Amino acid sequence: MTTLIYQNFIHGAFVANKSKETFPVINPATDEVMYHVEVADEYIQRQAIGSAQQGFAQWSAMTPVERSRILNKAVYLLRERNDELAKIEVLDTGKPIQEADCVDIQTGADVIEYFAGLAPTQMGAQQPVGDDFFYTRKEPLGICAGIGAWNYPLQIACWKSGPALAAGNALIFKPSEETPLGAIKLAEIFIEAGMPAGVFNVVQGAANVGQWLTTHPEIEKVSFTGEVGTGKKVMQSAASNLKEVTMELGGKSPLIVFDDADITEAVSAAMLGNFYTQGEICTNCTRVYVHKDIYQAFLTELKTRTEQNIIAGDPLDPKVNLGALISKQHQKLVLDYIEQGKNEGAKLLTGGHALTPESAPNGYFVAPTIFVDCTDDMTIVKEEIFGPVMSVLVFEDEDEVIARANDTELGLGAGVFSLNIQRAHRVIHQLKAGICWINSYGNSPAEMPVGGYQQSGIGRENGVETLNSYTQTKSVYVGMSKIESPF
Ligand code: NDP
Secondary structure: OOOOEEOEEEOOEEEOOOOOOEEEEEEOOOOEEEEEEEOOOHHHHHHHHHHHHHHHHHHHHOOHHHHHHHHHHHHHHHHHOHHHHHHHHHHHHOOOHHHHOOOHHHHHHHHHHHHHHHHHHOOOOEEEEOOEEEEEEEEEOOEEEEEOOOOOHHHHHHHHHHHHHHOOOEEEEEOOOOOOHHHHHHHHHHHHOOOOOOOEEEOOOOHHHHHHHHHOOOEEEEEEEOOHHHHHHHHHHHHHHOOEEEEEOOOOOEEEEOOOOOHHHHHHHHHHHHHHHHHOOOOOOOEEEEEHHHHHHHHHHHHHHHHHHOOEOOOOOOOOOEOOOOOHHHHHHHHHHHHHHHHOOOEEEEOOOEEOOOOOOOOOEEOOEEEEOOOOOOHHHHOOOOOOEEEEEEEOOHHHHHHHHOOOOOOOEEEEEOOOHHHHHHHHHHOOOOEEEEOOOOOOOOOOOEOOOHHHEEOOEOOHHHHHOOEEEEEEEEOOOOOOOOO
C-alpha cells in the first residue's frame, strides 16, 4: 500500500519540501495512521513568504467588490462540498458527523460570507481643518499569519481568513499538526474560486513552524487560537517586530442557573456546553452553578438525560453524538483530571472513565462525566480540561455566585439562566467574560464579536470590529493654503 503524503500548499499548488521530513496523522476514532504530511522546512518557509508577497501585491490592488466576489464563490464551493469536507473533519478530529455536517463547514462559510459582504463597505473619512483638510484610508496590514487549534480546524481557518482576506491582506495559515487537512481543502477552494496564488498559503508542522511565523519580520499580524500558555509564547515572539496579535485562548466558563430558570432548558445548555464536540470547545461552561432550591431537580434531569441520550461510537455513524478525543495523550490528560477530581473529594454523578464503544473500540473516548458537590478550590473546577467533564456547584445568593464565577484568571464565556430579565442582565453585566449568553449557550453567529477577557484572549473574531483589526489607518493631511513657516 502506498503512503498518502500531503505537501505544503504554496502559491496555488502543492510544493515538496527539501528535508523530506513528514509527520503522521492519526484517526482518533480508530488509532490508525491515515496519511502523512510534509513539514514546512526552511525552503518551504522561504517560498511561503515570497509567494505571499506576490499574492498580497495582486490582492490588495483589487477593489473590495472584486475580492468580495471571489470570497463569495469560495463560500458557494464550501457549502456545495459540505458533506465531503465534514467527513474530512470527522476523520481528523474524531467529532461526530452529525455535528460536522451542519456546523463546522456552515459556520466557517457564514463568516467568510459575512466579511465578503462587509469588505466593500469599508470607508475612510474626510474632515476639513480650516482651509486644509485630511482624509483617512483603511489599508491592509500586509502578510498576516493564522495559527489554529485542532478542535474546529476548517472553521478556524475560515474565521481567520474571512476578515484577513476581505480587508486585502495575504494570510499564511498553520493548522494544528493533528488536523492538517481542512485548511488545505480551503486553500484549494480559494484557488478554484479565482483567488490569486499566494493570497492564502498553508504551511504544516508543529510548534517550531508556528514559532517561525510569529518571529518572521515580514509578517505584520498573528491571529492565534490555542492554549493560554502557548498564547503567551506567541505574544512574546510577536513582540520581536511589534506584530499585532489576536489571541483566542482557553476558558473555564461559568453557567449560573437561578431558581426561577426553566430547568429543562438549563440542563440542555449545560449538556451542550460540556458534551458537544466531546467537550473540546473553548467556551464550554465547565463550572455549572445551580441554585440550592433547584439543585436536586436539576441533577435528576441532568443524570437521566446524560445516561439515556448520549451515544458514543464511530463518529461517522449519524446516530453517534459523542466522538473520540483528539489523541491518546489528550485522553490520558482528561482521565488524569477525572482521577484528581475523585481524589480531591468531588462526587461522581455519572461517567468518570474511558469508553470502548463497539463500533470504535480503539478510539480515544471518555464517558460524559459529571462531578457534583464540587468546591471552588478543586483542580477540576479551576483548570481547563478540554474534555467531557462537567463540575456542578451549589449557590445560594446572587452576589455570592457572581464573586465565585469571577474568581478565575480566565474570562472567555459565561451564561445565566433566569426568567427574571432584570436579574439576568444585571448578573451578566458583572461577569468578567467576553462571550455571554442569557437563556442560551454556545451560539456564535458571524455577526457577533467573540473573544476573551483577562487571560482568555486579546482582540475579537467575527463582527465588524474584526475587519478593522486587519487594517491600519493612514491619515493624509492636504494643505490648501500657503505654509506658514518661521524659517
Ligand atoms: P495549542 O496552544 O497547543 O496549539 C495551538 C496551535 O499553536 C497549534 O497549531 C500548535 O501547533 C501551535 N503552536 C504550539 N506551540 C507554538 C509556539 N510556541 N508558537 C507558535 N505556535 C505554536 O492548543 P491546542 O491545539 O491544544 O488547542 C486547544 C486549546 O485551544 C484549548 O486551550 C482551547 O480552549 C483553545 N481554543 C480557544 C478557542 C477560542 O476561540 N478562544 C477556540 C478553540 C480552541 P501543533 O498543534 O501542531 O503543535
